[in-house]
Amino acid sequence: MxxxxxxxxxxxxxxxxxxxxxxxxxxxxxLGGTLWTVVYSFTDSKLLPRLRFVGLDQYERLWSSxxxxxxxxxxxxxxxxxxxxxxxxxxxxxxxxxxxxxxxDTFRTIxxxxxxxxxxxxxxxxxxxxxxxxxxxxxxRGLGWTSFTFDPLYNADIVIYGILIAGLWQGTGLVxxxxxxxxxxxxxxxxxxxxxxxxxxWKTYLFIVIPMMRPVFIxxxxxxxxxxxxxxxxxxxxxxxxxxxxxxxxxxxxYDMMFLAQNLGQxxxxxxxxxxxxxxxxxPWAYLEFGGKRRG
Amino acid sequence: MTYxxxxxxxxxxxxxxxxxxxxxxxxxxHWWTSGGEAAAVAELAKAFDATxxxxxxxxxxxxxxxxxxxxxxxxxxxxPMAATQFNHGRQAEELVEAGYMRDLTDLATAEKWAxxxxxxxxxxxxxxxxxxxCVPVNxxxxxxxxxxxxxxxxxxxxxxxxxxxxxAAAPKLREAGKIPLAVGGEPWQQNGVFNVLMNALGGxxxxxxxxxxxxxxxxxxxxxxxxxxxxxxxxxxxxxGNVKSWNEATNLVITDRAGGQIMGDWAQGExxxxxxxxxxxxxxxxxxxxxxxxxxxxxxxxxxLLKDEEKSKAQEVLASxxxxxxxxxxxxxxxxxxxxxxxxxxxxxxxxxxxxLAILAAGNTIxxxxxxxxxxxxTQTNTLFTEFFADPSITPEAAQARxxxxxxxxx
Numbered sequence: 187m188x189x190x191x192x193x194x195x196x197x198x199x200x201x202x203x204x205x206x207x208x209x210x211x212x213x214x215x216x217l218g219g220t221l222w223t224v225v226y227s228f229t230d231s232k233l234l235p236r237l238r239f240v241g242l243d244q245y246e247r248l249w250s251s252x253x254x255x256x257x258x259x260x261x262x263x264x265x266x267x268x269x270x271x272x273x274x275x276x277x278x279x280x281x282x283x284x285x286x287x288x289x290x291d292t293f294r295t296i297x298x299x300x301x302x303x304x305x306x307x308x309x310x311x312x313x314x315x316x317x318x319x320x321x322x323x324x325x326x327r328g329l330g331w332t333s334f335t336f337d338p339l340y341n342a343d344i345v346i347y348g349i350l351i352a353g354l355w356q357g358t359g360l361v362x363x364x365x366x367x368x369x370x371x372x373x374x375x376x377x378x379x380x381x382x383x384x385x386x387x388w389k390t391y392l393f394i395v396i397p398m399m400r401p402v403f404i405x406x407x408x409x410x411x412x413x414x415x416x417x418x419x420x421x422x423x424x425x426x427x428x429x430x431x432x433x434x435x436x437x438x439x440x441y442d443m444m445f446l447a448q449n450l451g452q453x454x455x456x457x458x459x460x461x462x463x464x465x466x467x468x469x470p471w472a473y474l475e476f477g478g479k480r481r482g
Numbered sequence: 483m484t485y486x487x488x489x490x491x492x493x494x495x496x497x498x499x500x501x502x503x504x505x506x507x508x509x510x511x512h513w514w515t516s517g518g519e520a521a522a523v524a525e526l527a528k529a530f531d532a533t534x535x536x537x538x539x540x541x542x543x544x545x546x547x548x549x550x551x552x553x554x555x556x557x558x559x560x561x562p563m564a565a566t567q568f569n570h571g572r573q574a575e576e577l578v579e580a581g582y583m584r585d586l587t588d589l590a591t592a593e594k595w596a597x598x599x600x601x602x603x604x605x606x607x608x609x610x611x612x613x614x615x616c617v618p619v620n621x622x623x624x625x626x627x628x629x630x631x632x633x634x635x636x637x638x639x640x641x642x643x644x645x646x647x648x649x650a651a652a653p654k655l656r657e658a659g660k661i662p663l664a665v666g667g668e669p670w671q672q673n674g675v676f677n678v679l680m681n682a683l684g685g686x687x688x689x690x691x692x693x694x695x696x697x698x699x700x701x702x703x704x705x706x707x708x709x710x711x712x713x714x715x716x717x718x719x720x721x722x723g724n725v726k727s728w729n730e731a732t733n734l735v736i737t738d739r740a741g742g743q744i745m746g747d748w749a750q751g752e753x754x755x756x757x758x759x760x761x762x763x764x765x766x767x768x769x770x771x772x773x774x775x776x777x778x779x780x781x782x783x784x785x786x787l788l789k790d791e792e793k794s795k796a797q798e799v800l801a802s803x804x805x806x807x808x809x810x811x812x813x814x815x816x817x818x819x820x821x822x823x824x825x826x827x828x829x830x831x832x833x834x835x836x837x838x839l840a841i842l843a844a845g846n847t848i849x850x851x852x853x854x855x856x857x858x859x860x861t862q863t864n865t866l867f868t869e870f871f872a873d874p875s876i877t878p879e880a881a882q883a884r885x886x887x888x889x890x891x892x893x
Binding site: 232233234252253318319340342426428429430432441442443445446447449452 | 547550554555575576580667856857858861862865868869870871872873
């Protein structure tokens with residue numbers, strides 16, 4: 187008389203059917219593509235993929251290549267600095283805007299505007315700005331300080347910082363907006379309570395507000411990190427990897443190997459290494475974030 | 483009345499597509515975008531349009547290294563164009579092996595290409611397993627030194643007659659505020675400078691031993707060490723240039739801000755567009771004035787296999803047009819390159835082109851580096867030389883050791 191309990195599989199059937207396309211995309215395109223790449227990174231594929239396995243040869247060549255090592259080093263410098271600076275600058279700007287200032291909308295628009303530009307445009311703009319013959323350096327020299335030199339894009343030692351400047355200019359606006367949204371989400375009463383207790387403002391920000399903004403910080407962190415790993419177009423537009431190989435980055439190595447050198451195997455090996463690096467950082471973090479506090 | 487006009491309109495609309503079918507649109511991709519190059523490619527388009535077909539121009543800006551990946555991914559991705567430029571040699575080797583390209587052997591035999599081609603190496607590099615897969619359209623040689631006469635006049639010294647003299651003149655040029663040697667910041671240009679120094683200072687045998695036989699011992703030996711010393715001098719002479727593309731570097735020579743540039747004969751098109759005259763405004767030294775040797779590099783067009791019958795026929799028409807003697811003359815005069823046929827005369831050729839033709843006629847040619855090294859190896863040497871040019875702390879000895887290793891591992 188009592189109806190049989192419907193099987194677990196058919197619960198919420200509509201939702202499950204609706205998500206089939208996305209599941210297929212994830213499994214076939216993302217997972218399938220990744221596995222395919224990893225498998226072919228052990229072959230000697232040239233212009234076209236072919237299954238002739240050569241063991242770890244591609245990885246040995248990769249790690250003995252000076253250009254790859256320079257790429258990794260550049261990504262590390264750019265990554266760490268851009269993470270720190272965009273969070274700090276973004277948060278400070280947001281905190282300043284949060285002081286109920288006049289023309290807040292105008293400032294917000296100005297700060298966010300660079301984000302509307304693509305990395306290619308950003309790269310070109312900053313290539314001109316940092317060009318010693320027509321950019322900032324020449325303006326300052328024109329003002330009378332004739333010995334002034336500032337040409338990061340033509341100096342192999344500091345070129346990565348030239349790229350960092352452009353990256354920060356483009357990206358901090360978004361971070362600021364996210365932080366501002368986070369700050370607005372903090373209850374007014376918290377501020378009142380802090381003021382009643384006589385806690386100075388900077389302490390309130392540092393020890394009360396920031397810990398409360400944890401979800402916003404995590405979202406921001408994911409966005410910035412994704413931007414760092416795929417850094418490519420900014421470098422291509424600004425320096426083309428030069429001077430020499432001083433501003434090469436891993437994503438550019440992968441592209442150049444796959445399409446210029448017609449050496450797919452080497453490109454796949456490099457992209458597998460990129461995936462591995464991301465996985466090493468991401469998996470422990472995801473485990474701590476989502477695995478540790480599973481509540482019944 | 484209305485019926486009749488309606489019928490006429492219908493008939494007209496039915497006839498139109500039929501007649502239009504004869505004029506087939508073919509998309510041709512290439513990376514010829516600088517002033518002289520664009521003028522030359524317009525000649526090819528004009529000649530093809532005259533056959534009743536239509537040339538759809540697919541120029542891709544940003545030199546071959548930007549264009550080739552786009553072309554290759556279109557072909558392998560199932561969206562092939564009707565014809566595409568490559569430097570013949572090993573760039574399209576795998577595409578041909580995988581069966582993406584049309585076999586042009588029948589057309590070549592019918593038109594007796596082998597009898598009229600200027601250097602046999604040209605068709606050889608289009609041939610794989612006895613079948614011809616591309617139409618060479620011009621001969622370009624890398625081994626040229628372009629000098630600005632005015633720059634040397636300003637420095638108060640005579641125009642050098644060879645590489646040694648240019649090196650000796652460098653301090654005087656610096657004093658006069660000129661850059662002795664303009665070298666663009668792109669890897670392929672810096673690699674080109676090395677290859678030309680090797681051709682000119684080392685000679686044909688050394689080049690073949692290193693690049694063709696891939697003899698790593700020779701590459702690490704004393705003869706190649708001399709080339710690296712010369713390259714270090716070139717690095718020194720190029721300091722302060724800060725230009726990226728080759729035509730910007732050529733422009734430094736045209737505007738007399740630089741003494742000279744080592745660049746292929748395609749640079750000549752730029753001098754022509756700027757209205758300069760060979761001999762009075764600028765001087766050209768084939769083989770850097772050291773060894774009269776030019777390579778049979780060049781551009782060729784490949785025709786991807788298409789399913790469309792009409793287009794396939796039009797592809798043959800296009801291939802035949804490109805090989806046509808008159809088209810060859812018109813195209814190469816604008817391009818500043820040498821024609822691939824020996825049965826055409828270039829009365830309109832200027833001094834520099836005549837020098838090149840004479841060397842070609844004497845048979846002093848060498849295989850192009852592109853046909854000896856795979857793109858993979860070329861990318862590695864590109865990286866090495868761009869590092870070398872950007873970083874004065876790399877010694878010639880250290881660079882040579884790395885070069886020998888690349889040659890040892892080359893395929």
